Amino acid sequence: MRPVFARAAIPRVPPNDVMPPDADRLARVDAILQRHGADRTHLVEILREAQEPEGWLPPEVITRIARAVDLPRARVEGVAGFYSMLHLEPAGRYRIRFADNITDRMQGSEALLDRMCESLWVEQGKTSEDGLVSIARTSCIGMCDQGPALLVNGRAIPRLDTARIDRIAELVRAPTALDAWPPDLFVVEDNVRRPDRILSAAFAPGEVIRATLARGAGPALEEIKRSNLLGRGGAGFTTGIKWQTTRDSPGEERYVVCNADEGEPGTFKDRVLLARHADMTIEGMTAAAYMIGSRRGFIYLRGEYLHLREPLLETLARRRAANLLGKDILGTPGFELDVELRMGAGAYVCGEATALLESLEGKRGIPRNKPPRMAEKGFLKLPTTVNNVETFCGAALIMLHGADWFRAVGTSKSSGTKLLSVSGDCARPGIYEYPLGVTVQQVLEDCGAERTQAVQVGGPSGTCVSANEFRRRLAFEDLETGGAFMVFDESRDLFEIARHFAHFFAHESCGFCTPCRVGTSLLRNCMDKLHEGKGSQHDLDRILRLNRVLKASSHCGLGQSACNPLVDTLKRFRPAYERRLQSFEFEPAFDLDGALARARAMTGRDDPGAHLRETENG
């Protein structure tokens, strides 16, 4: 048992850091509100910033913000309650959140988490009694190539080992202000292993825009269509058609949005693209804006990529100064675009384009009903195109080199190259760019994977393939992928991996629709029951039944794909499930002895006589 009391040896937080008086607190909130013009579409950003000083959002802060943006208080509280990075309860001055992708666990994150909890005398999921530190887990933070990783007050620290954990614990215990922590802790590697057309592209800023201007908006769009560039985020929609519809839809304003909310566990290629090729991404957005007639753009960056925020803001500022953004771009009268960087706040579902737009509007990230399509009614009900980072990069290269050049690689149905985020059991995790159509086997050989049992292609919502399918191709007509490629060798238990993914979906369900809200949690509980050795054939049948319900009736792709990892592994690795079954008949989930745990805790008893199981066995 871990101690639950704070140790006296830990110094108290210095007096100047204790909760400031209310007037200061509200004055700070007012300053933030003023900076955002009390614009309610900035609500997620406002809440993020308002949380900064104290690590949580006290009730009076919510009230103040609600009044300023003219929304009911409960609505603002509901927005704050939606995002996992926003806290409505007091949290520690240092808020440490361990990335909890399956790859982090494979790299030993659990032992490191325990070590840190022990060294700081705090329980996982709790705040230390002196308010110094809270330690919890969070979904994948896109550092699988250099895990295990964690976030301290939103800033990523990758490549954790016992030495780093001890250093961090020391800094917390001191306590050292986060800005004074050694910068080497926060260095994020790019790990580019196989560059191809996108990752080796080199051009001067503005070249893509000039090429687009030279083509003219109409012909440029025709070129995009002819290239058959499909969406790189995973859904694979034809980019040209999306842009054409956005261009043709009536509206006073049109928006171009870059989806950098890369939340699919095991995906980190957009992190690298935005770190190394931010200009290419923004050139692609600018070209798109020219084609569809948009004057405003957004980059929606996942909150976990805070380290990319400053560099991106600098890139945007540099481009404005060089007249590559702003009014009359490159001296072209009337060609205007400004791009605003917006941060997410911890919600996987916001990678779904309509949920992303809701978040951009300052709301809870709930996917919208379709129709209407975003191209007709998107951001603020105006025509909007939302594309993945990599899609904009592809479009930029098409503008430079043309559709024929783009189609020269890939397959007939899947043109161009694709970035893969390779992680898990392999010698060289990192970013690999291949022409589409590459086989699973080829990637495994290149990344140095041995005795591979299975590969999770496209993350938990994708497909789990076993060894006899390694000849299959990564392409839109075979194994569709947003880029995640997690490798599991023969030592891994595929049931436990699937169980981990079931927990992920239950945690990330937005809760809007019944099947996903309740179903993902039922699946999680069902997998936990199997894990505890209490499962039966009945539970396996239930998984398949829930799969049918979630596929048929979930509101969005999250619920529709939540069963994929379970069904895939049940189909391919059934023994991993069956050896856990206590019987092939029904076993109840209700655990009478477990139900008495609270009574035992209250009476301080844990002896055999206080357990039913022991009594039965004895």
Added chain:
Amino acid sequence: MPDEKQVPTFQLDGVDVPFQPGQTVVQAALAAGHYIPHLCYHPEFKPHGSCKVCTVRANGWTATACTLPAKARMVVESDKEDLNDLRRTLVQMLFVEGNHFCPSCEKSGNCVLQAVGYDLGVTSPDLDYFFPDRPVDASHPDLLLDFNRCILCELCVRASSEVDGKSVFALSGRGIRKHLIVNAESGRLADTDISVRDKAVSVCPVGVILRKRSGFMVPIGKRRFDASPISDQALRDAPRPLTRATEAKPAEAPAAGSAPRADASAKQDRA
């Protein structure tokens, strides 16, 4: 009728259903006397399709009938065994998600969840209970909030903002932790501007928002759905723009044209 202007129709389980442009499948079906099971849809409010009980198959694809715009010649399947089975599972999910004890619930007999469950032939919860810990809010002198029975249909949220102009209710949290909150810094209903006469109070389809001191005034057995199944009542209550001279405004067309109800819950609805 060749001389008259043709009213567009879609097919519902093999029957032609006329509709007016802008109507969704549920609206048109109910108006034409065809029941599609539904829960979070309410004729007075803009549908949002969260409960998924009204899921149908339209041209081969599943969709919520309450949000699906009716289209000419669309082929819709609803009363099919697999779809009713799906609906039963969804209702069971709502039962196990909260803490529903029908025999002791004040809303029993007036409860839409219970009524839809009976109508679909849900005989047991089948799934494992969550037994969530959801404390009640008894702070208000005249109203009780029993969150144990909340099915997150958002009708009170919509009614309070759209009809009462107050926004007393909203949703917070996500996933299985999604929950109803009230518009007060203290988090207590007593500190909001809710009134017992609010639409938000009467619209609750389950037993979350209850008036104090009026419990069990109407005995179980003489309540709304004790008289007739919800599938009949939904048809009776449906606004019927097609059969009226003027189109009823959605906000004013609840049970207006329907037969008077024999029980007290009808009164409660209009209070």
